[in-house]
Amino acid sequence: MHLGDLYDALMAGLGDRVDLRTGVEVTRVRVRRAARPAVGDARTLVEADLIVAADGIDSPVRRSLAPEAVAVGSGFAAWQAVVPGFRAPALPPEHRAGGETLGAGYRFVSVPLGDRAAGRGGIYWVATAAGAPRPEPPATQLTLLRRWFATWHEPIGELLAATRPEDLVPQEVRELRPLPRTYGFRCGPGGVVLLGDAAHAMPHHLGQGACLAFEDAATLRSLVATAEPGAALGQAVEAYDRVRRPRTTTVVRQSRRMSAVVQARGRLALRARDAALGSLRPRILGQAHGLAADWHPPD
Numbered sequence: 001m002h003l004g005d006l007y008d009a010l011m012a013g014l015g016d017r018v019d020l021r022t023g024v025e026v027t028r029v030r031v032r033r034a035a036r037p038a039v040g041d042a043r044t045l046v047e048a049d050l051i052v053a054a055d056g057i058d059s060p061v062r063r064s065l066a067p068e069a070v071a072v073g074s075g076f077a078a079w080q081a082v083v084p085g086f087r088a089p090a091l092p093p094e095h096r097a098g099g100e101t102l103g104a105g106y107r108f109v110s111v112p113l114g115d116r117a118a119g120r121g122g123i124y125w126v127a128t129a130a131g132a133p134r135p136e137p138p139a140t141q142l143t144l145l146r147r148w149f150a151t152w153h154e155p156i157g158e159l160l161a162a163t164r165p166e167d168l169v170p171q172e173v174r175e176l177r178p179l180p181r182t183y184g185f186r187c188g189p190g191g192v193v194l195l196g197d198a199a200h201a202m203p204h205h206l207g208q209g210a211c212l213a214f215e216d217a218a219t220l221r222s223l224v225a226t227a228e229p230g231a232a233l234g235q236a237v238e239a240y241d242r243v244r245r246p247r248t249t250t251v252v253r254q255s256r257r258m259s260a261v262v263q264a265r266g267r268l269a270l271r272a273r274d275a276a277l278g279s280l281r282p283r284i285l286g287q288a289h290g291l292a293a294d295w296h297p298p299d
Contacts, residue, residue, distance in 0.1 A: 024041055077128065082123070142163060
């Protein structure tokens with residue numbers, strides 16, 4: 001789905017008791033055993049029974065509480081874009097479900113969006129290349145992408161031709177190494193929990209990052225739904241770490257294995273990769289699909 005649709009759905013689920021504050025940069029994090037946890041900027045400190053740090057891979061909350069977990073490059077540069085429906089090429093039946101293609105250090109994935117995505121449908125694509133992010137402006141980077149993928153099968157060339165520089169989102173693929181020692185920090189009547197990329201950012205080769213974030217949220221909701229501030233909420237914070245850590249660690253490990261496959265370059269490495277990929281990738285994806293399909297929040 002389009003990110004705009006996701007935001008709309010999440011915002012629509014908020015009740016009138018929610019106080020939204022935008023443009024706040026968290027520069028202070030306070031976690032003391034006997035006091036309510038608090039976060040704030042240079043002027044304001046906000047206390048709460050439970051603080052959920054869902055603030056991404058560069059989470060200032062995580063940096064304060066789990067400095068051992070550092071965001072590092074995964075050895076890839078990535079580019080993504082959404083080609084809106086009115087500009088998207090007409091795809092033959094064999095490509096309408098999207099697909100993934102691997103090359104020597106390169107990867108291209110395309111996924112059609114739903115017809116109602118942001119009211120326009122369209123096709124999402126992401127390309128990765130081994131190496132550091134490019135410093136050039138988006139128009140130049142788009143020209144490079146068209147050159148790099150010029151000999152690849154369609155609809156890759158058609159999608160790149162339909163992409164405009166303002167559609168392009170360049171980024172570095174990063175991950176947390178190591179993962180935080182815990183996802184829950186108990187203090188006062190509750191504590192602080194890490195959620196999503198703030199807890200377990202990983203290479204996106206299995207497409208499970210956002211999925212795990214939703215699972216984190218559903219799990220946390222189940223654990224704290226009836227927990228009153230005090231011993232019960234503090235125990236829920238600790239239970240959140242116990243429940244989520246084994247699963248996220250497994251998915252991160254699988255994602256890193258696939259990252260090593262995608263990074264293969266050189267004739268011998270590619271030959272070995274292609275020989276092993278037929279059995280390796282279905283097994284990895286089968287495990288990942290099984291984990292996703294079998295998961296449910298705790299009772």
